Amino acid sequence: MAGATSVYRALGDAIRDAETSGKTLSQVALELEAEDQGRTVEDIRTVLGRALVVMRGAIGDGMTGDLRSASGLVGGDAAKLRTGARGPLSDTPFRDVLARALAVQEVNAAMGVIVAAPTAGGAGVLPAVLTGLGKAKGLTDEKLVDALATAGLIGAVIAERASLSGAEGGCQAETGAGAGMAAGAATEMLGGTPTQAGHAVALTMQGMLGLVCDPLGGLVELPCVFRNATGAAIALAGIEMALAGITFAIPVDEVIDVMGEIGREMDVRYRETAGGGLAATPTGRKLAKERLYQIRRS
Amino acid sequence: MVSLLDIIGPVMVGPSSSHTAGACRLGLLGRGLVSGTPQVALLELHGSFARTGEGHGTDKALVAGLLGFKPDDERIRTALEIADQEGLQYKFEKTTLADSAHPNTVRMTLERGDIKSTLMGSSLGAGRVLVTEIDGYPVEVSGNFHTITLVAEDRKGSIARITGILAEHDINIATLRLTRKQRGGDAFMVIECDESPGAGVRDELRVLDWVRWARLLDRVSGGGN
Numbered sequence: 125m126a127g128a129t130s131v132y133r134a135l136g137d138a139i140r141d142a143e144t145s146g147k148t149l150s151q152v153a154l155e156l157e158a159e160d161q162g163r164t165v166e167d168i169r170t171v172l173g174r175a176l177v178v179m180r181g182a183i184g185d186g187m188t189g190d191l192r193s194a195s196g197l198v199g200g201d202a203a204k205l206r207t208g209a210r211g212p213l214s215d216t217p218f219r220d221v222l223a224r225a226l227a228v229q230e231v232n233a234a235m236g237v238i239v240a241a242p243t244a245g246g247a248g249v250l251p252a253v254l255t256g257l258g259k260a261k262g263l264t265d266e267k268l269v270d271a272l273a274t275a276g277l278i279g280a281v282i283a284e285r286a287s288l289s290g291a292e293g294g295c296q297a298e299t300g301a302g303a304g305m306a307a308g309a310a311t312e313m314l315g316g317t318p319t320q321a322g323h324a325v326a327l328t329m330q331g332m333l334g335l336v337c338d339p340l341g342g343l344v345e346l347p348c349v350f351r352n353a354t355g356a357a358i359a360l361a362g363i364e365m366a367l368a369g370i371t372f373a374i375p376v377d378e379v380i381d382v383m384g385e386i387g388r389e390m391d392v393r394y395r396e397t398a399g400g401g402l403a404a405t406p407t408g409r410k411l412a413k414e415r416l417y418q419i420r421r422s
Numbered sequence: 423m424v425s426l427l428d429i430i431g432p433v434m435v436g437p438s439s440s441h442t443a444g445a446c447r448l449g450l451l452g453r454g455l456v457s458g459t460p461q462v463a464l465l466e467l468h469g470s471f472a473r474t475g476e477g478h479g480t481d482k483a484l485v486a487g488l489l490g491f492k493p494d495d496e497r498i499r500t501a502l503e504i505a506d507q508e509g510l511q512y513k514f515e516k517t518t519l520a521d522s523a524h525p526n527t528v529r530m531t532l533e534r535g536d537i538k539s540t541l542m543g544s545s546l547g548a549g550r551v552l553v554t555e556i557d558g559y560p561v562e563v564s565g566n567f568h569t570i571t572l573v574a575e576d577r578k579g580s581i582a583r584i585t586g587i588l589a590e591h592d593i594n595i596a597t598l599r600l601t602r603k604q605r606g607g608d609a610f611m612v613i614e615c616d617e618s619p620g621a622g623v624r625d626e627l628r629v630l631d632w633v634r635w636a637r638l639l640d641r642v643s644g645g646g647n
Binding site: 195232233241284290291398416 | 430433470473525526
């Protein structure tokens with residue numbers, strides 16, 4: 125009969141199991157998924173490896189700067205981080221990670237091919253953080269595939285306990301979840317323990333609690349593209365703090381729960397309906413009206 | 423329950439997992455319902471599908487699914503032109519369904535040869551979909567399994583006969599749901615299977631004289647596809 129899934133309902137349980145058996149979270153995640161799907165770990169890794177190829181392809185396509193979204197509201201900004209004036213963090217991986225996040229979302233807005241991880245609207249954070257830090261540290265693809273498995277485990281717990289949908293939980297459930305997944309996965313990828321990875325998720329998601337989903341005209345364009353870049357920045361903060369040994373006093377599962385609770389309490393105007401937030405500003409309304417007209421004509 | 427591969431995926435054409443990838447999957451399920459590319463398709467959009475569908479390519483994605491394109495197929499971008507070339511006449515209308523309907527819902531009325539069928543389905547987020555009604559019968563089809571839908575006369579032993587055929591072909595049943603509008607009336611069956619039953623099983627079911635029709639909806643999601 126139908127597979128009785130045994131995905132963890134609590135990240136705390138997965139962390140405890142990993143620590144007591146001396147495994148990484150990625151090993152725990154891969155073994156669990158293989159058992160649940162009736163496939164081999166190698167098979168699951170192959171699927172994740174294909175996702176990594178698509179992620180890199182989207183980053184490459186988005187860096188060129190010649191893509192425009194359906195409405196013309198976004199596009200070309202990833203390239204500016206590559207060729208524009210230098211800033212205080214230009215010599216760190218920070219700027220490259222931001223560019224990668226923008227690139228994926230610009231490709232997404234232009235109907236290019238991306239990996240929805242966890243969703244299309246929040247698809248920039250995870251590949252940006254993993255491939256950006258992976259490149260900076262010279263990590264192998266194998267390490268990145270492991271990190272994708274860890275990220276999948278974290279995302280599955282968030283889906284179970286809270287939500288991964290902007291319409292249900294606001295942007296904290298999309299880019300916020302993406303940032304939490306990226307932070308936990310990258311922390312382990314860079315040598316952190318499962319416990320440190322858990323703190324990285326909590327330290328990141330606490331910084332994105334309450335974030336509303338307020339896209340102009342309801343389109344996955346503005347501010348979504350930039351939210352992915354700022355989400356990646358918060359993930360980098362979480363990773364840096366967790367690897368330094370900083371812990372967060374509220375357990376990660378409680379942080380995830382409260383994200384879900386805030387999402388449920390959030391007024392519907394702030395949940396992807398374009399009824400509030402930036403979408404409802406005078407300029408937001410004006411741009412949406414003009415650009416939607418343009419889409420209808422094209 | 424949520425699979426890790428559902429979180430790291432799907433690989434898809436943007437911009438929205440619910441408005442684009444989910445819409446494409448609903449189109450694919452509609453295609454299965456009429457066993458191929460329909461000649462005529464009326465697509466009634468409700469809620470957010472109607473409101474922001476154009477900017478998200480929901481129209482293109484639904485038609486792409488009806489043409490048999492998967493969510494990662496870049497032909498989604500030009501699906502409306504391809505539909506014109508392939509003789510699929512589509513028409514979009516905005517509608518308001520019951521308040522209880524999910525904000526991203528479409529009702530499709532599809533015609534292919536002698537087959538005319540309706541399907542109502544919703545896109546739940548992150549590319550997940552749920553078909554809630556087929557030909558007026560309430561159903562729950564997630565697209566995570568290979569699904570057989572069939573209408574049969576309400577008679578004793580029909581389930582045993584059908585499950586027997588599946589067992590002979592080594593097909594494992596994940597879920598089975600039977601509904602009917604009245605006693606002795608037609609029974610509507612939805613069988614979700616782990617393995618693809620294939621056209622062979624479908625045709626074996628079709629020849630039973632008390633089965634009015636049987637159709638196969640291929641899996642559209644789950645397991646990293």
